[in-house]
Amino acid sequence: MPCEGDTPAASAAVDASRLRQCLFTLAELLYVNGHVLETVTLPGCGLAKREIAALDEQDAGWAACREMLESNAAGMTNQEGRFVLTSLGRDIMFDLFGQGAADCA
Template identity: 55%
Template sequence: MPIDTTPNAAIQRSLRQCLSNAAFMLYQQGHVLETITIPFRGLDGSALRQLREASREWPACQQVLESSEAAVYNEHGRFVLTAMGRELLFDMFGQGAADCA
């Protein structure tokens, strides 16, 4: 079976890898997935700073999530996943991992 090497496929793999890494980094810092999957919650500036300080990988992961439109800042200025980001997370980790049943 040939491997899809199109730019879109590479972005999709990168995004899925970032979501997986983000979940791991969140758990390491005492957060749960609902922190970023529930639109009115999210990570505030302090939590994002702690993640950046705790992991060299977080800034790149956050950039991929934002540039792919899988994550945004909500109306309260908190970092959350978009509907597309939640759907990907749901596809990867199952119904219990995200708020989109």
């Protein structure tokens, strides 16, 4: 018998909460390292492999957050091999930080 909290809606709420936490972590790491949110919200920009490696070294939780974002289709590697947010990730970033944080134009 499933637990009371094991419903698809509860699972989606947990995932959404984790995604928000990961985006907060990402925003903090970007700020601390001299980046702006547009670094990851603009599809043509993104974090290069060396920048991702620096974040991995600085914060042990970042790798798990990046994996969570990618596995939930909120983050991806663009054609240039740089980590960026997908439209889902940008939408959540916009909800968290307001207009301008997820502008793509």
